[in-house]
Amino acid sequence: MRVTFVVNGEQRHADDVWPGESLLFTLRERLGLPGTKNACEQGECGSCTVLLDGLPVCACLVAAPQAMGRDVVTVEGLAAPGTDGADKGLDPVQQAFIDAGAVQCGFCTPGLVVTVADLLRRVPHPSEAQTREALAGNLCRCTGYEKILDAVRLAETRMGQS
Numbered sequence: 001m002r003v004t005f006v007v008n009g010e011q012r013h014a015d016d017v018w019p020g021e022s023l024l025f026t027l028r029e030r031l032g033l034p035g036t037k038n039a040c041e042q043g044e045c046g047s048c049t050v051l052l053d054g055l056p057v058c059a060c061l062v063a064a065p066q067a068m069g070r071d072v073v074t075v076e077g078l079a080a081p082g083t084d085g086a087d088k089g090l091d092p093v094q095q096a097f098i099d100a101g102a103v104q105c106g107f108c109t110p111g112l113v114v115t116v117a118d119l120l121r122r123v124p125h126p127s128e129a130q131t132r133e134a135l136a137g138n139l140c141r142c143t144g145y146e147k148i149l150d151a152v153r154l155a156e157t158r159m160g161q162s
């Protein structure tokens with residue numbers, strides 16, 4: 001079947017999708033968007049987090065046909081060129097992860113970046129408890145999470161200044 005949806009602001013379609021295919025597979029293997037990572041494929045780790053109609057979901061748990069006609073934003077979309085084609089550069093959350101040293105192997109990073117971008121859009125100044133709760137579904141195998149929390153605070157500060 002053909003699935004038509006908006007991905008990172010562009011109308012896209014994927015062909016030959018089977019009804020049980022995950023949105024994660026479709027994004028990575030059919031639409032050439034490998035930023036969304038497959039680490040567990042069981043909804044346990046959050047590495048595959050994308051925004052579906054503005055809400056964070058595990059793309060490995062969403063059947064691609066469920067995204068028909070809906071709006072999907074992946075980690076690539078946070079830094080996508082503007083409608084005028086101009087490069088927007090990195091999203092402040094992406095830059096903060098780099099600057100705070102919150103990236104080690106990087107496998108969890110795309111999911112965390114999408115989750116943090118969503119958190120700071122909803123709650124511009126989250127408490128530490130709110131941040132930890134928001135990140136509870138995103139597992140990192142490398143860091144002790146302190147650098148990740150530093151990145152959230154750095155992004156919060158920078159976004160508050162812009």
Ligand code: FES
Pocket residue numbers: 037038039040041042043044045046047048049058059060061
């Ligand atoms: S790959 Fe989807 S939650 Fe781990």
Ligand code: FES
Pocket residue numbers: 102103104105106107108109139140141142143
């Ligand atoms: S940086 Fe390696 S899993 Fe998080």
